[in-house]
Amino acid sequence: MKTVVVAGAVGVIGRGVLAHYEDKNVNLVAVSRRTPDFTSRAKHFPVDLLDRDSCEALLSQVPDATHLVLAAYQWRCDAQPVCRDQVGIDWPGKVMDSGARRGASR
Structure with a gap:
């Protein structure tokens, strides 16, 4: 299952x-700093994407991730989105590489 x-x-x-x-027939995982204030069947993990240790901890808890939707955005004075260069971790790449090792396609 995805x-x-x-x-x-x-x-x-x-x-x-x-x-x-x-x-949909998928396992659903919600990741955010704040607890959702709405109902969802998704399993929530409190993660700060700007904190490398927090991201690494999430990866160990969701080893079977097949799809990543990166909808995170942090307002900055120059209006640039949070990205790999700011975060300092290639979290989406690690998730996808993990899936590829298990036979999932990119």
């Missing part, structure tokens, strides 16, 4: 993605 991880699950886009997958 496992969809939604990073930034409490934001506007993340909520929409969770709603889309709510009735």
